[in-house]
Every structure is written in structure tokens, then in C-alpha cells.
Amino acid sequence: MAVNEERDSVRIDIERLESSIKDMMSHDSLTSPKCCIFKTPAILYRHNEKAFIPNAFSIGPLHHGCPNLKATEKIKAKYLQGLISRSGSLDTILKTLISSIMEVEKDARECYADAIDYSPEELVKILVIDGCFLIELFLKKTYLSLREEHDPIFSKSYMRQFLSHDLILLENQLPWMVLEILFDLTKDSYDENPLIILAMNFFDDTYLSYRMPPSNQVINIEDIEHFVDLFRKLSTLSSTDSHPVQSINFECIKHFVDLFRKLSTLSSTLFRKVKTSSNILLGISTIEESQETPCGWEFVPSATSLVESGVKFKRSTSQSILDVKFNDGVLEIPPFQIHEVTETVFRNLISYEQCHSYRCDRITSYAILLASLINTAKDVDILCDNKIIDNWLNPDDAAQLFNKLYLDAYVYYRYTDLSRQVNSFCQRRWPRWRRALVRNYFNTPWAILSTLAAVILLILTLVQTVYAVKK
Template identity: 50%
Template sequence: MVNDLNLRLEMAVSGDSVIINIEGLAHSIEEMMSPDSLVLPKSCIFKIPNILYRQNEKAFIPDAFSFGPLHHDGNPNLKAVEKIKLQYLQCLISRLHTSEIGKKMVIDLIKAIKEVEKEARQYYAESIEYTPEEFVKILLIDGCFIIELFRKDAYEELREKDDPIFTMSCMLQLLYHDLILLENQVPWIVLERLFNMTKQQTHTESLLQLAIQFFGTTFSATPPTKILPLNDIKHIVDLLRKWLVSSIKEEENNSEYWEVMPSATGLVEAGIKFVKATSESILDVKFNDGVLEIPPLLIQETTETAFRNLIAFEQCYTDCEAWLTSYALLIDNLINTTKDVDILCESKIIHSWSNRKEVVQFFNKLYHNTYVKTFYYGRLCNNVNGYCNSRWPRWLAVLVRNYFNTPWALLSTLAAIILLILSFLQTLYTIKC
């Protein structure tokens, strides 16, 4: 019989006696279920799941700059740029105040971050082992560097003559990569607090505007002309995603049932035309009356990093609409061979720094091991397939391809038609006479 919690439970395993301390085991499980060990509802900064991480490790690891706590002490190679962060902090403080008041400014910034320290800690799905003081220090230095970077990018007069970021050609490229890593994020509430406390009256742009301007050419060679207001931003990765999604014109496009559509080559053979759309969001793909409108996409060095981290965020964050994952699936449908890439390049839909074969491989692997609960281009695919299955567009495409593929062929065909009409009229005239 059981008399108290300290009883030992004996079990027969392979003829031996195994002793289990019930109270000790219960205490251990209770510790494992403590709030610090669980994924909290506010969690929005995640360690990349291994199933996504192994697709391309380099797309998730910082090259030079660590931001936030997850990579702060992980790689000694990331320590080299800590002096640059401190230089930016010093530049920010000295620009705002004299040295005496500057010390008070640092204290005020620390107090401001301390007020949201517990909330910021909940943004990370992983348990943060740093003390509150250490955590605040990381957020303050990294956060001030990021907002100062955005300001100096927008206002050249703020850059010092020997600025290490804007005078070394590789630094900005490294930052474009490191700032969009899901594991390398600083909570937006921290950035916004620091930004508002250090804002000057002569600079009217918001933090949101400066951030979008900084990343404006991540997906397109043309920077954005308008920036819509965005709410409840979690961090920079969330900002980029919301910016892309918010720029889509409202239209119900998802469908519970959908079929894979042909590749770009097959669509052209079926009479569908590809046209470069004018939308500022790459997600704003439309199909109407045989014309597939796709916004231009710039494929450059950081494109895969951006896509993979945005997709990882959609896969990990609670109730997040998988728009980027759906887009990756849609483009993979269109691209099977280098000939498909050629069609999209000729239509000025894809601008690539890579060769055609690399573009094919990139899109064919981009959404692997992801889950799409709702495919947001399902209805579009169904409409495209319906158009392809009708006979007239396909016959028209064959006619154009075989008889009107060159100006001379077109002229020859028109001449033959005119000659046929004249012959018919002459015959008709002869019969009547």
C-alpha cells in the first residue's frame, strides 16, 4: 500500500529491481513545466526547426553581426563587430546631447528597455539564460545600432567620414543578410522605444518608413513608392512579411480544392501570355482573360536568405497565413526547366544575378518540408487550368506559333489570305457575268 509521496516504487525489469523516487521525479517534471521552459503565446522569435535548417544552413546563420541573445555568445567570429555597435551608440548619444547629459541619456534608455524586459523576453521561444541586466544590455546596444543604421542609410549627413558600415562595400551586404534572420531578431517594441527616445524633430520619417526604405530592394529592383501603415509588428522579419502581404489588393484567391498548373512553357503553348505587373508586392499575382500578371522579382545574393526566413516564420508562428510559402509553391509550379526561366526573364518578371540552372534549383527546393494549410493561389491555378483546357486558346496559340512567329511569316500569311479573297471575288464576278 502507498503511505506517502516518499515511497519507492519497485518494478521488475529483466529480473532486476529498479527503484524510482516518485517525489523527486514529480519535482523534476514540475520544473520542466515551469513558464520559463514552455513556448509562450507571445513567442515570435524561434530557433529554426532542423527539418528547415538542413535545407541550407547558411541561410539561417549570421555572417558577421549577431542581434539579440540567441547568437550573442555562440560564435567568436561575430565578436569582431561589437566595437562598431558601440561606435554607433556613441555617435547617437553625442549627436543628441553634450557628454554630461549624454550619460543621463544612456540611463534613460536603460530604464526604458528595463520596463519592457520581461515582455521582450517572452518574444523568444527559447529560454533566455542571460540575467535581466545582461539581456537589457544586449537589447540596448543592438537596438541602438539598428535604428542608427536605418537613419544613416536615409540621411547621408549623419554618416561620419570614416563610418565603417558605409565606407566598406561588404558591410551593407553582410547586414542585409544578418538583419533578416529569424534567429537574429530584436523585438520591435525595443526598437520603437529607442527610436522614439532618440528622434530629432528635423527627421520626420517613422521607424517603419526607414526600415522599409532600407530593405526596399530586397525583392525588387524598384524601391517602394508608398508605405502602408502596419500594426502589431513583432520584429524586422514580421515587418517585411506584413509589408508584402499588405500591398496585395484585396481579393479572395484561395480554394480548398486546386490542381497543379502547367509550367511556364506549357502555359505559353496553351495560349497564355505572361505580363510584368505593376504591383509593389511580389505576392500580387493575377490572372484574367488569358493573361498572367506577375510582379517582377529580383533574385540576388540575399534572396534565398529572405525567402527561407520568411517561410520559417510562417511555419513557426501561431495562425500565420502562409503567403510566402504559397508564393514559393506557385513559382515552383511555373519553373521546371531553364526554358521556363527564359520565358519569365523575357517577360521581365524575373531579374536574376544567377544562371538559369541555379534559378530552377532555387525554386524547386524553396518550399520543401513545409506545410500549407491554405494555398492562397488555389483559385488562380484553377482558373488558369480551366483556360488551358478550353480548345480555342490552344488552337490560337498553335496558329500564332506556326504561322505568325516572325514578321515575314505574318506578311506571307496575310498575302496568301488577300490573294485567296481576290481569287474568290474574281471567280464570283466571272460566274455572275
């Protein structure tokens, strides 16, 4: 009797376990296909936590309510009031904004990879306040007449520094479609610039390259998801492509990160996809991610080693920072700036590429290339002397920045052909001899003087010997 009862107990447990597993399998996929705003993976987060956490402003639901960010909620409310007060009756326009965002609340929620622990009403409130704050912020940056004498942001330099950091964080984003809806509903008659141009104007001093892309290239950008994607596209928009305005669906922008990312993919350089047995999967791929050529990858030598081998550096005129080219011993690199926010920009762009499905690893590959070129402060100085880098940091700090950026990233490396061309040039007989000569005899001023003295002494000895023979 006892044995039968035990068997019945076991059978009941199995049935309960079976029901539990079936329940798990019946759930939808972990993330929506629409998701484009992610929390940074722990494996990347651990390298520099400060590069992923907002300092003063929470944008969107992921960091909303954090104690250290509550002080700026009053600023966002003030900016909201200023924006809607110019758009008609305050009560009427506010109701319109709320009802419009409520209609897309479900779609906006699905843009976040992690579950949002806010009710629909709470999420709509966050989206409306934060979205209107960003729009008013961009308008005040472009139109000076909108700024008050004691504006809480533009009258304080440290606030701009906070925003330069906080608005490019992958976790601190609003879906681009939300911003577009709010912008269209609050746009004044004198607002001639589209939202994307206003955003560019605000981020011009956070930009990775020197020159802002032409507006006719920018306004045709499509499929933008958020600020980080916007930043990625802006950072590498190509001016050398045979089609100046590439076809990207502007209506499908997701948020700022997505817009930056899309601009960065508009490179004139075509890549081929390759395989490698490295523990970090490195290769190169085409824009269409098609043809596959199985081969390995290799780093390029540092800037110092390249100079010793006779390689010359040239500042490229390309709009895309990705358009690095090598031809006849000349390495052309588009210019870019290094400042306090550069590491934050790169880390969030790399995190976005690592998290998003079907995203090519252009920025990550670029970071690997820079890490190869820049190992020491001397490498930074060489690139600065050639007008490629505008460095606002200590040279040692700049060198360390790039050496750590791509750690723990899984990437198809996109500069394999370039690396092979450079290494092939450096392995030729004369560059090898030149490199050895420079390192052994011309690496310091004293070595140069000693070498010159030895050469002069040798010449005098030969002259003396010839004279003695003739005599």
C-alpha cells in the same frame, strides 16, 4: 521479510515517479503567447544552413557571443556612441536608455521562443547596444550628413552585403517594441521620418518587388513584431485594395520580420480555405480564415508550357507580389527581383510562417506558385522577357532556387482557384492543339525551317496538281 522490503522499494519508486510527473505538468507552457522570434526548425534548416545564420552581425541574444561575430561588436559600440552623443549628455541618455529597456526586459524576453541564457542585466545590455546600432544604421542610410569619411559600414561595400543578409534572419531579430522605445528616446528634432520609414529606406535594395509602397500606406501598418514580419508585409502590400490603408495596429509591431510579414498580408486577393489529402496540406483560405470548401489542389504548368498553350504573360501594376491573376488567357504577375539575398529572404519568411501561431501561409504559397512556373532556365528567360523578373543570377541558379524553397513546409495553398483557371484554359481544344504543334514542329529553328519547307512543298504540289487538272 525480504519480499516486504522489495515491495516497499517499489512503492517508494512509484511515489517518486508520480511526484516527478506532477512537477512536469505544473510547469507553464513551453512558449509564451508573446513569442515571435524563433529558431528555424531543423527540418527547414537542413536545406540551406547559410540562409539562417548571420555572416558578421549578431542582433539579439540568440547568436550573441559567437566567435565569428565578435569582430563587429566594436562597430556596434561606435554606432551607439554616435547616436547618443547627438541626444544630449552621454551619461544621462545612456542611463535613460538602460532604465527604459529594463522596464520591458521581461516582455522582451518572452518574445523569444527559446529560453535566453542571459541575466536581466546582460539581456538589457544586448538589447540597448544592438537596438541603438540598428537605429544609427538606418539614420546614416537616410541622412548622408551623419556618415563619417571612413565609416566602418558605408565606406565598405561588403559590409552592406553582410547586413542585407544578417538583418532579415528570423533568429537575428530584436522585438519591435524595443526599437521603438530606443528610437523615441534618441530621436533628434530633424528626424521627421518614423522608424518604419527609416527601416524601409535601408531595405529598399533587398526588397522583393520593384517599388516601395507609398508612405501613407506604410505608416499605418500595425501589429509589427520584428524585421522579418515587416519585410513580409512590405513585400506584398497591395495597391489595388479598395481600402488603401488597412487597419493594422502599428503599436503591436513585434520586430522587423513581423512588420515585413504584415505588409505581405495586405493583398487584394481573397482566398478560400480548402482541404486536401496530400502529404503536404495544401489549400486556400480567406483573410478571415473562414469559409471552408473541401477540394483538391493542383499546380500550374511551367512558363514554357503556358506559352506553348497560348497563355500570355503580363507585368502587373499591383504593389503586392501576391496579386497574381488570370483572365482570358493572360497571366498577370507583379514584378520582383532575384539576387543573392532572395533565397535568404524567402526561406526566413517561410520559416516565420511555419513557426508562428495563427499565421497564414501567403509567402509559402507564393513560393509554391513560383516553383510551378519556373522549372528551367527557359522559364526564367520567359518571365524576364515579359519584364516580370529582374534576374541578377544565372538563369539555371534562379530556376533551382524556387524549386527547393517550400520543401518540408506545411501549408494551405492559396492559389487553387488560379491554378484551376489556368489548367482549364490549357485543356481546351485549341490550346492543346497549339501546344502539340509548337512542341512538335516549332520547338527549334531547324524544326521551324523544316516545317516551312514542307508547307511550301505541299502548296507547290497542290498548285501543280490544280494546274495539271485545268490543262
